[in-house]
Every structure is written in structure tokens, then in C-alpha cells.
Amino acid sequence: xxxxxxxxxxxxxxxxxxxxxxxxxxRLGRVLMxxxxxxxxxxxxxxxxxxxxxALWQPTPGLRxxxxxxxxxxxxxxxxxxxxWRDLGWKALAQNVxxxxxxxxxxxxxxxxxxxxxxxxxxxxxxxxxxxxxxALSVSELGRAFVIAGGDTVSSPxxxxxxxxxxxxxxxxxxxxxxxxxxxxxxxxxxxxxAAGLTLLEQGDAGLQHPDVASLVAxxxxxxxxxxxxxxVAEAGVRCGMDLSDGLLGDAGKLAYASGLSATxxxxxxxxxxxxxxxxxxxxxxMMALAGGEDFELLVAAPATVMExxxxxxxxQSSDHDLIGRVVSLTVVGRLEKGPPGQVTVLDGHGQPxxxxxxxxxxxxxxxTQS
Amino acid sequence: xxxxxxxxxxxxxxxxxxxxxxxxxxRLGRVLMxxxxxxxxxxxxxxxxxxxxxALWQPTPGLRxxxxxxxxxxxxxxxxxxxxWRDLGWKALAQNVxxxxxxxxxxxxxxxxxxxxxxxxxxxxxxxxxxxxxxALSVSELGRAFVIAGGDTVSSPxxxxxxxxxxxxxxxxxxxxxxxxxxxxxxxxxxxxxAAGLTLLEQGDAGLQHPDVASLVAxxxxxxxxxxxxxxVAEAGVRCGMDLSDGLLGDAGKLAYASGLSATxxxxxxxxxxxxxxxxxxxxxxMMALAGGEDFELLVAAPATVMExxxxxxxxQSSDHDLIGRVVSLTVVGRLEKGPPGQVTVLDGHGQPxxxxxxxxxxxxxxxTQS
Numbered sequence: 001x002x003x004x005x006x007x008x009x010x011x012x013x014x015x016x017x018x019x020x021x022x023x024x025x026x027r028l029g030r031v032l033m034x035x036x037x038x039x040x041x042x043x044x045x046x047x048x049x050x051x052x053x054x055a056l057w058q059p060t061p062g063l064r065x066x067x068x069x070x071x072x073x074x075x076x077x078x079x080x081x082x083x084x085w086r087d088l089g090w091k092a093l094a095q096n097v098x099x100x101x102x103x104x105x106x107x108x109x110x111x112x113x114x115x116x117x118x119x120x121x122x123x124x125x126x127x128x129x130x131x132x133x134x135x136a137l138s139v140s141e142l143g144r145a146f147v148i149a150g151g152d153t154v155s156s157p158x159x160x161x162x163x164x165x166x167x168x169x170x171x172x173x174x175x176x177x178x179x180x181x182x183x184x185x186x187x188x189x190x191x192x193x194x195a196a197g198l199t200l201l202e203q204g205d206a207g208l209q210h211p212d213v214a215s216l217v218a219x220x221x222x223x224x225x226x227x228x229x230x231x232x233v234a235e236a237g238v239r240c241g242m243d244l245s246d247g248l249l250g251d252a253g254k255l256a257y258a259s260g261l262s263a264t265x266x267x268x269x270x271x272x273x274x275x276x277x278x279x280x281x282x283x284x285x286x287m288m289a290l291a292g293g294e295d296f297e298l299l300v301a302a303p304a305t306v307m308e309x310x311x312x313x314x315x316x317q318s319s320d321h322d323l324i325g326r327v328v329s330l331t332v333v334g335r336l337e338k339g340p341p342g343q344v345t346v347l348d349g350h351g352q353p354x355x356x357x358x359x360x361x362x363x364x365x366x367x368x369t370q371s
Numbered sequence: 372x373x374x375x376x377x378x379x380x381x382x383x384x385x386x387x388x389x390x391x392x393x394x395x396x397x398r399l400g401r402v403l404m405x406x407x408x409x410x411x412x413x414x415x416x417x418x419x420x421x422x423x424x425x426a427l428w429q430p431t432p433g434l435r436x437x438x439x440x441x442x443x444x445x446x447x448x449x450x451x452x453x454x455x456w457r458d459l460g461w462k463a464l465a466q467n468v469x470x471x472x473x474x475x476x477x478x479x480x481x482x483x484x485x486x487x488x489x490x491x492x493x494x495x496x497x498x499x500x501x502x503x504x505x506x507a508l509s510v511s512e513l514g515r516a517f518v519i520a521g522g523d524t525v526s527s528p529x530x531x532x533x534x535x536x537x538x539x540x541x542x543x544x545x546x547x548x549x550x551x552x553x554x555x556x557x558x559x560x561x562x563x564x565x566a567a568g569l570t571l572l573e574q575g576d577a578g579l580q581h582p583d584v585a586s587l588v589a590x591x592x593x594x595x596x597x598x599x600x601x602x603x604v605a606e607a608g609v610r611c612g613m614d615l616s617d618g619l620l621g622d623a624g625k626l627a628y629a630s631g632l633s634a635t636x637x638x639x640x641x642x643x644x645x646x647x648x649x650x651x652x653x654x655x656x657x658m659m660a661l662a663g664g665e666d667f668e669l670l671v672a673a674p675a676t677v678m679e680x681x682x683x684x685x686x687x688q689s690s691d692h693d694l695i696g697r698v699v700s701l702t703v704v705g706r707l708e709k710g711p712p713g714q715v716t717v718l719d720g721h722g723q724p725x726x727x728x729x730x731x732x733x734x735x736x737x738x739x740t741q742s
Binding site: 010013014018019021024025027028032055059062063065067069071072073075076077108115116117120121123125129130133148150151152153154156157158160164166168 | 384395433
């Protein structure tokens with residue numbers, strides 16, 4: 001099927017913005033197939049390939065490795081005006097580590113390629129690295145050393161970070177496509193804090209001394225990847241999961257789509273930071289929790305009995321004196337069911353469907369709209 | 372020492388262009404040390420870390436893995452006006468594979484992050500992927516499957532490719548720092564072809580039909596990473612090597628510096644493509660072989676007996692009917708000796724020192740000069 005499609009020439013005027021990120025990834029997969037790449041794929045190594053949060057393979061019996069790679073571009077993914085170099089370093093690395101956590105795996109090494117303007121101040125690049133080193137230390141304190149092990153620096157007309165994180169996986173881990181009808185959907189920690197922090201930053205820093213504002217801004221600037229949580233729920237038997245980078249609404253749709261199912265989310269169940277409700281009121285807080293991105297919590301799906309076991313294991317972990325305050329709990333927010341793949345229904349407190357505030361995120365289309 | 376240095380505040384006005392790529396890498400390593408990163412480094416895993424062609428670690432006994440990551444930025448590393456999308460795909464991947472070959476390792480997987488303008492034509496991105504798939508097939512034909520296993524696409528104001536290649540290493544492999552006094556220096560294949568191809572392209576495409584011109588342009592556009600060569604010489608006992616990306620003169624200096632030695636190169640020994648001599652004459656051809664970059668041949672150092680064994684093994688490989696025409700030979704071009712680390716002396720046909728045409732390449736300083 002893929003082979004036949006690649007033989008059809010592509011409309012020479014069609015642009016990336018017109019077909020979007022997912023259409024592009026689909027077409028590039030077909031190009032590889034058409035170029036004989038399908039004959040090369042080492043299925044025997046257990047490779048998942050393009051599409052999940054990270055690539056997974058088994059180089060030798062008893063060792064499963066995961067790898068994720070991502071790039072952040074100035075004025076597309078961050079602005080120097082609103083993001084300090086140190087926060088940028090922390091968040092860029094946290095984002096990639098979160099993709100490893102989303103597999104139920106443990107990050108071990110990061111490789112960082114920096115694109116820098118020649119007139120970039122050394123002191124700023126050092127701050128960037130301090131932010132990354134801070135995140136790496138915070139991850140290492142969970143038990144396993146996580147190091148920045150290499151990389152490259154190149155000249156660039158814009159600041160660009162491209163980060164690769166490698167990790168190891170014990171057991172089966174978490175996959176987007178492993179959801180089953182009737183599975184409960186649950187999230188770690190709380191939602192909407194990052195979107196609230198960004199909103200407060202964009203309104204100006206007048207209230208930054210207020211503890212609520214400071215805590216929401218910290219959630220935006222310094223997300224904590226849920227590594228222990230991902231491993232713990234996977235050990236408890238959860239098979240389906242991903243991280244929340246683009247907002248619960250869009251990401252639940254992606255997980256449901258990968259599993260060939262529909263999803264229902266209940267607004268009343270969304271876990272909210274108390275500071276978020278105090279600053280924005282209950283209704284706006286729930287909208288931010290539903291549609292705001294960059295929380296980097298985990299979204300998992302499992303039968304009720306498995307989800308309960310996972311919650312108990314998490315509670316046990318969080319009472320470990322080395323991990324007190326570092327492990328967050330699970331909250332059930334909805335379920336997977338048979339239906340059009342990727343369809344998400346949002347229910348209000350009375351069980352009535354509501355119209356979601358916006359659809360999923362697409363980097364290219366967003367960029368087109370903004371320009 | 373590193374700790375004390377990071378406590379001294381950095382001059383706030385100092386820029387990347389002023390200290391250059393190597394100064395920057397040095398400072399960033401110190402930042403990691405100062406942030407407690409030295410306590411995390413898993414020395415026990417055999418990690419080399421920042422500085423060699425690729426990172427190396429041993430996740431489990433009997434398996435050594437290597438990883439390299441690099442970025443190419445539009446108008447810094449390539450121009451769409453002079454490089455087709457398909458050639459760009461081939462060369463970007465070849466360049467990273469060459470870093471794996473430089474370790475004496477076998478590439479197994481590539482991960483590609485693309486930064487694309489929203490108005491980029493899909494047909495162009497497909498061409499880029501066809502170029503990468505072509506290189507991947509050409510590498511796979513050497514014996515071991517090499518696949519593009521994942522990646523990411525992001526919106527960007529300019530075209531950007533960030534590529535990570537993972538591989539496996541049997542045995543000790545090649546390292547820059549492993550040179551010893553008296554070691555011979557040798558290169559695979561021939562030198563200067565890529566620089567000549569670029570020069571011809573910049574002069575316009577009038578002579579592209581001429582077989583000499585076509586062959587030199589092909590050396591520039593479609594470099595062949597020396598994977599079999601790297602593995603074969605490592606198996607024969609060669610311990611020191613790197614790939615030639617920035618030109619023999621500069622790269623021999625880097626290898627000598629890493630080994631704490633000086634190097635001598637003999638102009639008369641440089642292996643030249645016949646087409647290069649016919650098109651540019653002997654003298655200019657030798658200058659291109661000495662200082663022209665992007666040949667992606669290997670530079671290795673070893674005692675004479677080991678180098679002879681490596682040459683014989685390569686000759687045996689190149690007569691393997693599956694590899695005929697795919698394996699190139701070694702040519703001795705100089706030697707390592709005691710002296711100021713990194714100093715390179717170039718001798719003419721009479722054994723007299725000559726003044727090298729230019730010093731090593733620095734991405735940031737080059738960019739500064741050009742702007």
C-alpha cells in the first residue's frame with residue numbers, strides 16, 4: 001500500500017503548512033518504504049519506530065533502550081524576551097526527559113546540539129547549561145545517574161536547541177496504542193498550571209511576589225518529568241500511556257486514535273492546582289486544565305483494577321523518605337470506549353457533553369496562523 | 372580545577388564568536404562540573420564523553436554503543452541555491468554516519484529532527500528523505516541494516532536538520548587520543564575531491580557533463596562514509612583515528628593535540644583523485660587535498676607493523692565480491708612525533724617545511740568573518 005502511494009507524484013505546490021505535521025510524518029514514512037526501507041526494518045529487535053514518544057529497541061537480550069529527539073527554535077518554541085536562558089535549559093531538557101518518562105523508562109544520557117548566533121554572550125550559554133545541569137541533577141536524585149554526555153555547537157542565525165535523550169526500559173513500558181475499551185484514563189499530578197503561569201507572565205510580572213503566582217509560573221518554567229510515576233505504573237501493569245505536552249484534550253485524542261478508540265473526559269474530575277483555582281476561578285481553571293499545554297504530566301489508560309494497583313504503588317513510593325514530595329498521585333479523568341478513533345467527548349458536572357474550546361495543536365498550522 | 376574556574380564570573384560581554392567553538396565547549400564542560408555533574412559521570416560504563424567523534428558507552432557487558440549528533444543550518448552549512456534537497460539528505464546523514472565510522476563502529480539507527488519553514492514544499496521534503504534513504508540503503512548493503520528509526524518535525528524560520536546516529540562497537544574502536552610517538556599517519560581513499568567539486572559548482576555548471584567534473588562534484592555531493600574501513604583497521608589493531616570533515620591539515624592537528632603530540636605531513640604522499648589533478652594541476656590539487664574539507668575519509672595513526680597489517684586486511688576486504696568497489700585502501704601521509712601538542716609541519720617533496728595555506732576551521736569564527 002505504501003509503495004503504491006509513493007509512486008504517485010506529489011503536487012509540486014503543496015506545502016508543509018497545508019498538510020500539517022502528521023500528514024508530513026505519514027508521507028515521509030511512505031518515502032522510506034518506497035526507497036526499500038521496509039526491507040531494512042529490524043522487526044526482530046522490537047523496534048516501535050516513528051510515532052510514539054520515543055523509539056524503543058532491544059540491542060541484546062535483557063536490555064531495552066529508548067531514545068527521543070526534539071528541537072526547540074527561537075520565536076517558535078520560546079522567546080528570549082519571556083524565557084531566561086537558565087529556564088530554557090531546564091525546560092528543553094525536561095521536555096525530552098518527559099518523553100522517556102512517557103515510555104515508563106529511565107533516562108540515562110542526554111546529547112545537546114546548540115545552534116547559537118556568533119554574538120551570543122558566553123554568560124548566557126553558561127546559564128543555559130546551568131539550567132540543564134539543574135534538571136539533570138534533579139532527575140539523578142530520583143536514583144539513577146542522568147548525565148549530559150555530549151553534543152555539538154554550531155553557528156546559527158537563531159538560537160536552536162536539539163536534544164537527544166537515551167534511556168533504558170525494564171519490562172514492557174507504556175505505549176500509546178495499548179489502550180482497550182473500558183480502560184480508565186488517569187493523569188499524574190495536576191493540570192493547567194503551566195498554561196496559567198504563561199498567562200500570568202504575559203500579563204506582566206507585577207504579581208510575581210504573590211505565592212500563588214510564583215507557584216504557577218514555576219510550573220510553567222520548571223516542569224518536573226514524571227519518571228518515577230511512569231516506571232511505577234508500568235511495573236503495576238499499566239501498558240498504555242503518553243506525556244501531556246499539547247494539552248489533555250488534544251493528547252487524549254492522540255492516545256485514543258493510536259488505540260483505535262474514542263475517549264470521554266469529565267471536566268469535574270480534572271485535578272487542579274489550588275493556586276490555579278484561586279487565581280483564575282473554577283471555570284477558567286478547568287478550561288486551562290483541559291486545553292493548556294506543557295504540563296508534562298503523564299496520561300495513562302488501564303482497567304480499573306490495574307489503575308487501583310498503580311495508585312497504591314505510587315502512594316507507597318511517595319512515602320519513601322528519599323522520594324517524599326517528589327512522587328505525585330494519579331487521578332482518574334475519563335475512560336476509553338469503542339467509537340470513532342480519536343474522538344474525544346468532554347462531559348460537564350451533569351454528564352452533559354460540552355463543546356471543547358479548541359482542537360489539537362499542530363506546529364506548522366499554528367505557525368501559519370501566527371504569521 | 373574546573374570547580375574553581377566556574378566560580379569566577381564570566382565577562383558579561385564576551386561572545387561565542389570571541390572564544391570560538393572549542394573555547395565554548397571547554398567552558399560548558401566546566402559549568403557541568405561546577406553543577407555537580409562530575410559526581411554523576413558513570414566512568415564505570417566506559418564513557419568517553421564530550422570531545423571525540425561520538426559518545427561511547429557500555430550499557431551491558433558485551434555491548435558497546437556509540438552515538439553522534441550534529442545539526443546543519445541553512446546558509447551556515449548549506450545553501451538551497453547550490454544543494455538539491457536530495458543531495459542535502461544524503462550528505463547530512465553521511466556526515467553523521469562518518470562520525471560513527473571514525474570510531475570503528477557500525478551504524479544501526481538514525482533519528483532525524485527537521486526544522487522546516489511552513490511554506491516548504493512537501494515534494495522537497497520527500498526528496499530530502501529520498502536522499503537519506505539512499506545513503507541508508509548504501510550503508511545497509513555493506514552488511515548490517517541501517518534504518519531511519521524516528522525523529523521529529525518542527526516549524527522553523529530556516530531549514531534545519533539535526534541528526535542523531537546510534538551504532539555498535541565491537542572491540543576497542545578508534546580514538547583521537549590514542550596516538551603514540553612514531554606512529555604513521557594514514558588516510559583512506561583520496562583527498563581534495565570534495566573541495567574541488569565545490570569549487571567547480573561555484574564556478575557554474577558549464578562543465579558538468581565532463582566526466583572529471585561530474586566525478587569531483589559527486590565526491591562533494593555524495594560522500595561515502597568509510598564504515599568497513601574503520602572496522603577493518605580497528606580489527607587489525609589500529610587504536611587511533613578520526614574522520615576528515617574539516618580538512619587534513621586542521622584535523623591532523625586535532626588528532627595530534629588529543630594525543631599530546633606533533634604531526635608531520637608530506638605533501639608528495641597525499642593521495643589525489645586523478646580527475647582532481649587533471650582539472651586543477653598537481654600543485655593546486657595538493658593544496659585542496661591538504662586544506663579542503665568534507666572528504667569524510669578516515670585519518671588513522673598506528674605503528675608501521677600495525678598499519679601494514681591493516682592495509683593487508685583492507686585489500687582482502689576489497690576483494691570480497693560483495694564489497695568490490697566499496698572498500699578503499701590506506702595511504703601513509705605522515706607521522707606523529709614528540710613536540711608541541713597539535714603542531715603540524717608540512718613537508719614538500721624535498722623534505723623542506725612549507726607554510727600551510729590556512730589554519731583550522733572554526734564554525735563561529737568563520738561565521739563572524741563571513742557576516
